Amino acid sequence: MSNVTIRHVHKHYADFHAVKGVSLEIKDKEFVVLVGPSGCGKTTTLRMVAGLETISEGDIMIGNKIVNELPPMDRDIAMVFQNYALYPHMTVYDNMAFGLKMRKFDKAEIAKRVNNAADILDIKDHLMRKPRMLSGGQRQRVALGRAIVRNPQVFLFDEPLSNLDAKLRVQMRVELKKLHQRLATTSIYVTHDQVEAMTLGDRVVVMKDGLIQQVGEPFELYTNPANKYVAGFIGSPAMNFADTMIEEVGNAVYATNPTMRIRVPEQIAARMGPYKGKPATLGIRPEDLHMATGADPEDLSFDAVVEVGEQLGSEIILDLKAGGSTMVASVEPTVKVKPQQTIRLGINPAGLRFFDATTEMAI
Known part of the structure; x- marks a missing residue:
C-alpha cells in the first residue's frame, strides 16, 4: 500500500511558521493536488514528504512506515520539479537511466524500464537526442520519464507545468491525467493554478498561510466552499x-x-x-x-x-x-x-x- 499520511506537521524557519499543523490522508493510487498562492506552505509540505526539508514537528508516513528521519533516496518516491533539471551533456536515454545506474541496476533492466517509459510518453524517437534539441514539452516528458523508470511508491510533482506556454500546459494536463490512469501510482501535485488543480485532482487541498482551508473533490469545493477564501480561489473567473x-x-x-x-x-x-x-x-x-x-x-x-x-x-x-x-x-x-x-x-x-x-x- 502506498498511502501517504501527514499528521500534525509543522515547519518553522527561525521566527517564520511556514506550515501549521497540516494533517492529510492520501489514499493508495489517489491523485491529490495541493493548491494555493505563493507562500501558502504547499511546496514546503511536498518537500517534507520528499525528505528535502526537515520536519519541525509531526509525522509523515509512506505506506505504514514513518519516514521523518529517512533520506530522500530511501523513501521510494520520485519527484518532478518545475525546472526540468536535465543533464545537458547527456542524451535523453542517459538522463532517464542515470538514477538507475547510480543504484547499480543491470543494463538489461535499465533498457527495459527506459524503453517502457519512452513508449508511455511517446518520446522513443528522441532517446538519442540531447535536451537542447527538444521542445519544452518534450523536456518535461523526459523529466517525467526519469521519475517513471524508478517505479516508485509515490510520485511528487512540484509545479511541473509552470515553464510551459498556455497551449502546451493544457495538452500536458491531459497527458498527466492519462499517465496517472495508466500507472495508478499515488501522486501528490503542487500548483498555484486552480484550473490545473480542478482538472487533475481526484481531491484538491486548498491552502493559505500554512493551513489547510478545505479538502474535497473538485466539484465539492466549487459548489460547497467552506469559507470565503475557498469560494474566491476556486473557479475562474472568481466568485x-x-x-x-x-x-x-x-x-x-x-x-x-x-x-x-x-x-x-x-x-x-x-x-x-x-x-x-x-x-x-x-x-x-x-x-x-x-x-x-x-x-x-x-x-x-x-x-x-x-x-x-x-x-x-x-x-x-x-x-x-x-x-x-x-x-x-x-x-x-x-x-x-x-x-x-x-x-x-x-x-x-x-x-x-x-x-x-x-x-x-x-x-
Whole structure:
C-alpha cells in the first residue's frame, strides 16, 4: 500500500511558521493536488514528504512506515520539479537511466524500464537526442520519464507545468491525467493554478498561510466552499462578493445593500436566523448571473454598470460596478453592451452563497 499520511506537521524557519499543523490522508493510487498562492506552505509540505526539508514537528508516513528521519533516496518516491533539471551533456536515454545506474541496476533492466517509459510518453524517437534539441514539452516528458523508470511508491510533482506556454500546459494536463490512469501510482501535485488543480485532482487541498482551508473533490469545493477564501480561489473567473445586511420581511429573508435587495432562497434562509439584522457577505459566481428578462423576479435581479466587455467566443465576460462592489458576469456571446451602459442582471438562486462577515465561514 502506498498511502501517504501527514499528521500534525509543522515547519518553522527561525521566527517564520511556514506550515501549521497540516494533517492529510492520501489514499493508495489517489491523485491529490495541493493548491494555493505563493507562500501558502504547499511546496514546503511536498518537500517534507520528499525528505528535502526537515520536519519541525509531526509525522509523515509512506505506506505504514514513518519516514521523518529517512533520506530522500530511501523513501521510494520520485519527484518532478518545475525546472526540468536535465543533464545537458547527456542524451535523453542517459538522463532517464542515470538514477538507475547510480543504484547499480543491470543494463538489461535499465533498457527495459527506459524503453517502457519512452513508449508511455511517446518520446522513443528522441532517446538519442540531447535536451537542447527538444521542445519544452518534450523536456518535461523526459523529466517525467526519469521519475517513471524508478517505479516508485509515490510520485511528487512540484509545479511541473509552470515553464510551459498556455497551449502546451493544457495538452500536458491531459497527458498527466492519462499517465496517472495508466500507472495508478499515488501522486501528490503542487500548483498555484486552480484550473490545473480542478482538472487533475481526484481531491484538491486548498491552502493559505500554512493551513489547510478545505479538502474535497473538485466539484465539492466549487459548489460547497467552506469559507470565503475557498469560494474566491476556486473557479475562474472568481466568485463575486457583496457586503449586505440580512433582513426579514414577513415570511421572506432578504440580503440588502444600497444597490440590491435579493431574496434569500428558502433552503438558505432557514440557516440565516442568527444573522437577521446583521451583516453577511453574499457570494455569486459569474456563471450564475445573466441578462435579466421579464421572467426574472425583481428581488432576484439588480442593476450594474458595464466597465469592460471581453469577447471570448463562447461567452462574454463583463466587468461591472454594482454600487460599491466590483462584479464579473459571464453572459451569452450574442449580448450587445457598451461601456458605461446600465444593465439589469438576473441571478440563478441556486448559485447564491452567504458567508459570515467576521469569520468568513460559509453560512
